[in-house]
Amino acid sequence: LRSGAGQAGAEMISGEVAAIEDRSGHVIAVRLADGRRIGCRFLVNAAGPAAGRLAALLGRDLPVEPRKRTVFVVDAPDAPRDMPLVADPSGIWVRPEGSGFITGYSPPEHDDGAADPADFEPDHGIFEDILWPLLAARIPAFERLKVTYAWAGHYDYNVLDQNAVIGPDPDLPNFLYANGFSGHGLQHAPGVGRAVAELIVHGAYRSLDLSAFGYERIAAGRPLFERNVI
Ligand SMILES: Cc1cc2nc3c(=O)[nH]c(=O)nc-3n(C[C@H](O)[C@H](O)[C@H](O)COP(=O)(O)OP(=O)(O)OC[C@H]3O[C@@H](n4cnc5c(N)ncnc54)[C@H](O)[C@@H]3O)c2cc1C
The missing domain is CATH 3.30.9.10 (D-Amino Acid Oxidase, subunit A, domain 2)
Structure with a gap:
C-alpha cells in the first residue's frame, strides 16, 4: 500500500500532529511536535484510538476513545x-x-x-x-x-454507537473524519479509503453513499448502533 501510494505521488512524513490551524471555517495547516508546519487543502483524521484527541485540537467533540x-x-x-x-x-x-x-x-x-x-x-x-x-x-x-x-x-471505540464516523465536519468542510471503527477498521479500510478519496477528488461519494455515517449524527446525538461489535 505504502509503495503504491508513493508511486502515485504520495509523500510520507513522520511526526506527531500537535496543533491544527484553521481560518475562516477551513483547516489550513498542521503543526508537528517538532515544530514543522505543513499546509494542507484537506486534512483527514485517521488517528485511530487517538481520533478524539486529534479532533479536540480543533475544539471538535468526537466521541472516540x-x-x-x-x-x-x-x-x-x-x-x-x-x-x-x-x-x-x-x-x-x-x-x-x-x-x-x-x-x-x-x-x-x-x-x-x-x-x-x-x-x-x-x-x-x-x-x-x-x-x-x-x-x-x-x-x-x-x-x-x-x-x-x-x-x-x-x-478505536465510538462511545455513542460503536459505528464509523466518515466524511466532512459540517463546520470545517475540509476536515474529514475516518474514525470510530470500534475494533473493525481493518475490514472497513478499503471501502473507507475509497470513500474519503472520492470526497476529496470529486466532492461527493461515487461508489457507495456513506452519508449515513456522517458527523451530523454525532452532533445531533442520534446513534446509528452497530450491535455486532466483538
Ligand atoms: C485487539 C484488536 C483486535 C482487532 N481485530 C480486528 C479484526 O479482527 N478486524 C478488523 O477489521 N479490525 C480489528 N481491529 C481494529 C483495527 O485494528 C482498527 O479499527 C484499525 O486499525 C483502525 O485503522 P486506522 O487506520 O483508522 O487507525 P490505526 O491503525 O490505529 O492508525 C492510527 C495512526 O494514527 C497515528 N496517530 C495518532 N495520533 C496522531 C497524531 N496526533 N499525529 C500523527 N499521527 C497520529 C497513530 O500513531 C497510528 O499510526 C482490532 C483492534 C484490536 C486492538
Missing part, C-alpha cells in the same frame, strides 16, 4: 483445527491462528472504560477469571489449553 483489548494465543490440542471464527454472545471470540488459536473478550459497557493511551500491558487476569470459563463452557474442547503469548491493543 481508546479501549484496551487483550488477545491471548493458546495451544488447545483437543480443539478442531478447521473451526471458523466463533463470536459468542457472552463477549468472547476464538479462531484458529497458525498452529494454535487466538481468543479475546470484550467486557459489557458498564465494565469497560477509556484506556490510558500508553497502557499496552496485557490484562492477564481476565483470562483465568472470565474468558477461559466462558470459552470452555461454549466449546468443551478448550478445557485443555495453554496460553503461550498475549498482547494488548486499543480499539
Whole structure:
C-alpha cells in the first residue's frame, strides 16, 4: 500500500500532529511536535484510538476513545483445527491462528472504560477469571489449553454507537473524519479509503453513499448502533 501510494505521488512524513490551524471555517495547516508546519487543502483524521484527541485540537467533540483489548494465543490440542471464527454472545471470540488459536473478550459497557493511551500491558487476569470459563463452557474442547503469548491493543471505540464516523465536519468542510471503527477498521479500510478519496477528488461519494455515517449524527446525538461489535 505504502509503495503504491508513493508511486502515485504520495509523500510520507513522520511526526506527531500537535496543533491544527484553521481560518475562516477551513483547516489550513498542521503543526508537528517538532515544530514543522505543513499546509494542507484537506486534512483527514485517521488517528485511530487517538481520533478524539486529534479532533479536540480543533475544539471538535468526537466521541472516540481508546479501549484496551487483550488477545491471548493458546495451544488447545483437543480443539478442531478447521473451526471458523466463533463470536459468542457472552463477549468472547476464538479462531484458529497458525498452529494454535487466538481468543479475546470484550467486557459489557458498564465494565469497560477509556484506556490510558500508553497502557499496552496485557490484562492477564481476565483470562483465568472470565474468558477461559466462558470459552470452555461454549466449546468443551478448550478445557485443555495453554496460553503461550498475549498482547494488548486499543480499539478505536465510538462511545455513542460503536459505528464509523466518515466524511466532512459540517463546520470545517475540509476536515474529514475516518474514525470510530470500534475494533473493525481493518475490514472497513478499503471501502473507507475509497470513500474519503472520492470526497476529496470529486466532492461527493461515487461508489457507495456513506452519508449515513456522517458527523451530523454525532452532533445531533442520534446513534446509528452497530450491535455486532466483538
Ligand atoms: C485487539 C484488536 C483486535 C482487532 N481485530 C480486528 C479484526 O479482527 N478486524 C478488523 O477489521 N479490525 C480489528 N481491529 C481494529 C483495527 O485494528 C482498527 O479499527 C484499525 O486499525 C483502525 O485503522 P486506522 O487506520 O483508522 O487507525 P490505526 O491503525 O490505529 O492508525 C492510527 C495512526 O494514527 C497515528 N496517530 C495518532 N495520533 C496522531 C497524531 N496526533 N499525529 C500523527 N499521527 C497520529 C497513530 O500513531 C497510528 O499510526 C482490532 C483492534 C484490536 C486492538
